[in-house]
Amino acid sequence: MTLAPERPTRAWPIVAADQYEGSRIPQPVPTILPVPPGLQDSDDVLRINFGPNHPSTHGVLRLIVDLDGEQVVGLSAVIGYLHTGFEKTMEHKTWWKCITYPERIDYVGYQNNELTFVLAVEKLLALEVPEKATWMRMLLCELNRIHSHLIFLGTAALELGAVSMFWYCFRERELILDLSEMVTGQRMHTRYFQVGGLAEDIPEGFYAQCRQFVEWMPHALNDYLALLDRNAIWLERTKGIGVLSADDAIALGQTGPNLRASGVDWDLRRDEPYLAYNQVDFQVPVYPEGDVYARYKVRVDEMRESTRIVDQCLRRLERMKGRPWIADDRKVVLPPREELHTSMESLIHHFKIVTEGFRVPEGEVYVATESPRGEQGCYLVSEGGPKPWRVHFRAPSFVALEATPTCVHDTLVADLIAIVGSLDAVMGDTDR
Amino acid sequence: MKYGDLPGFVEEQEAFGETTVTIETPRIREACEQARDELGFSMLVDLVATDYLHWGGKGVSGYIATASGRDLNFPSTQGLQTLPELKPKRFSVSYHLLAMRQPAARVRLKVWLDDGEAVQSVVPVWPTADWHEREQYDLMGISFEGHPNLTRILMEDDWAGHPLRKDYPIGGEPVRFSDAE
Numbered sequence: 001m002t003l004a005p006e007r008p009t010r011a012w013p014i015v016a017a018d019q020y021e022g023s024r025i026p027q028p029v030p031t032i033l034p035v036p037p038g039l040q041d042s043d044d045v046l047r048i049n050f051g052p053n054h055p056s057t058h059g060v061l062r063l064i065v066d067l068d069g070e071q072v073v074g075l076s077a078v079i080g081y082l083h084t085g086f087e088k089t090m091e092h093k094t095w096w097k098c099i100t101y102p103e104r105i106d107y108v109g110y111q112n113n114e115l116t117f118v119l120a121v122e123k124l125l126a127l128e129v130p131e132k133a134t135w136m137r138m139l140l141c142e143l144n145r146i147h148s149h150l151i152f153l154g155t156a157a158l159e160l161g162a163v164s165m166f167w168y169c170f171r172e173r174e175l176i177l178d179l180s181e182m183v184t185g186q187r188m189h190t191r192y193f194q195v196g197g198l199a200e201d202i203p204e205g206f207y208a209q210c211r212q213f214v215e216w217m218p219h220a221l222n223d224y225l226a227l228l229d230r231n232a233i234w235l236e237r238t239k240g241i242g243v244l245s246a247d248d249a250i251a252l253g254q255t256g257p258n259l260r261a262s263g264v265d266w267d268l269r270r271d272e273p274y275l276a277y278n279q280v281d282f283q284v285p286v287y288p289e290g291d292v293y294a295r296y297k298v299r300v301d302e303m304r305e306s307t308r309i310v311d312q313c314l315r316r317l318e319r320m321k322g323r324p325w326i327a328d329d330r331k332v333v334l335p336p337r338e339e340l341h342t343s344m345e346s347l348i349h350h351f352k353i354v355t356e357g358f359r360v361p362e363g364e365v366y367v368a369t370e371s372p373r374g375e376q377g378c379y380l381v382s383e384g385g386p387k388p389w390r391v392h393f394r395a396p397s398f399v400a401l402e403a404t405p406t407c408v409h410d411t412l413v414a415d416l417i418a419i420v421g422s423l424d425a426v427m428g429d430t431d432r
Numbered sequence: 433m434k435y436g437d438l439p440g441f442v443e444e445q446e447a448f449g450e451t452t453v454t455i456e457t458p459r460i461r462e463a464c465e466q467a468r469d470e471l472g473f474s475m476l477v478d479l480v481a482t483d484y485l486h487w488g489g490k491g492v493s494g495y496i497a498t499a500s501g502r503d504l505n506f507p508s509t510q511g512l513q514t515l516p517e518l519k520p521k522r523f524s525v526s527y528h529l530l531a532m533r534q535p536a537a538r539v540r541l542k543v544w545l546d547d548g549e550a551v552q553s554v555v556p557v558w559p560t561a562d563w564h565e566r567e568q569y570d571l572m573g574i575s576f577e578g579h580p581n582l583t584r585i586l587m588e589d590d591w592a593g594h595p596l597r598k599d600y601p602i603g604g605e606p607v608r609f610s611d612a613e
Contacts, residue, residue: 079585080587379478394480432586
């Protein structure tokens with residue numbers, strides 16, 4: 001087994017030079033930008049509703065915007081239109097059935113959400129997962145990260161008028177969905193991760209097709225850069241817009257690409273490794289500018305790094321053919337199908353797990369992973385029974401939207417679209 | 433500085449590799465400030481309330497395990513029933529803090545509350561707490577003293593009750609826009 005070269009220990013956090021003086025977080029409410037006192041009685045200030053159904057709000061986000069001409073002078077966000085009570089519903093399902101829910105919370109980064117929940121349950125159970133399952137989970141999560149960033153890139157560019165970007169991004173997205181369908185039977189919301197490992201073995205032919213994708217993806221990324229990176233309109237509309245300083249980003253709890261675009265070198269995959277991320281080699285892209293352009297650059301670079309991780313996972317997995325993909329723990333994991341015909345024990349276990357569900361020891365855990373949108377956390381409380389007592393998801397999109405009023409400092413209404421797009425919030429994740 | 437030096441420190445527990453520090457309810461803001469400034473927990477990643485009403489009550493058979501842990505797969509292993517440990521008060525509010533350094537450090541600060549009891553808001557310490565606290569107020573009915581804008585966030589403004597409480601009825605949601613209206 002080869003380990004990645006040891007990384008030097010550093011003092012944290014490495015923060016870039018200040019993007020602006022002091023803090024721009026509005027007072028007294030950090031998430032409401034108030035109209036300045038001089039303009040409050042002005043007839044020129046127009047209050048408009050931006051959303052909840054507006055094509056560039058990524059779902060159902062409502063922004064109440066105060067405009068002085070084209071200038072944004074006040075802003076507050078109204079969320080909750082997509083609240084579906086996932087947390088409450090999960091309290092009434094067995095652990096086994098709960099796995100389907102997290103994917104639907106952040107419906108773009110579904111695989112990562114599923115992973116977070118499954119890891120949290122495994123932490124409570126103190127369950128060992130076979131190596132093959134760990135590497136396959138990593139592979140699928142990185143594919144999912146590319147998928148998520150492709151949707152970000154496609155829609156963010158579309159909103160600023162670069163229509164063709166959308167088609168290019170969805171061309172590669174389709175390749176990922178095909179891979180997903182091949183492995184899991186589903187294009188999205190796969191429910192492929194089980195507590196203890198994977199639901200099924202990796203099918204024949206997956207490696208070859210995935211290898212093709214890994215070889216193609218860097219060329220596709222070059223295509224994207226050729227379309228956008230020297231496009232004067234794109235640069236004009238993203239550079240210096242929606243600036244968020246490193247200190248404000250930390251105070252506002254920003255994580256993931258939004259934090260790294262503000263110059264904070266922090267990635268849970270490297271700094272608090274889970275799965276086998278300490279055994280793969282990858283870079284963490286960090287940009288100090290804190291603007292829309294930096295957020296776009298971080299995500300494009302991350303796609304390149306994710307492709308490298310997928311490649312390394314593939315090399316490992318190709319050598320693991322025939323190895324187990326799920327833990328052999330009969331109190332938690334369904335017995336193999338063929339055993340049901342010959343073993344009474346297996347039949348009983350199967351019956352108990354399907355009807356009553358497996359029991360999880362009493363306790364509480366918080367597990368965090370680096371989802372495409374940032375720190376995806378899952379807080380679980382178990383009473384010792386077959387159903388969770390409390391499930392809570394720390395949704396990165398929810399937190400990302402808190403930064404909108406800080407980012408819109410001195411911007412025009414057209415920039416607002418670029419800013420909301422660059423924070424990459426998924427409304428399902430925000431409202432849960 | 434150690435966790436024991438935080439203002440209002442009650443106890444420190446290790447479980448599942450995670451540290452939980454219980455803090456006296458009235459001193460949570462002070463404790464958070466100290467944790468941020470003295471212990472380097474620069475980021476509040478999550479704030480979550482839990483309702484422990486009927487915890488360990490009727491219908492809970494507990495968890496069957498062995499004295500050494502969770503290993504029932506060997507034939508003829510003796511199983512022991514464990515019942516959940518009772519909680520001091522009905523609600524807990526947990527603050528998950530992250531220190532961005534090598535190696536990363538996480539801690540969970542925890543306070544206990546009865547129904548109707550308020551807890552200090554930590555918005556002055558971490559602005560990100562704004563929406564987290566509004567969410568817990570909305571869904572769990574915890575009131576945060578000193579929050580600048582404590583209103584509902586996910587449910588509608590005129591919603592009655594707090595859906596994530598254990599005594600919130602399931603089903604029976606009135607049908608809107610029905611013929612009877």
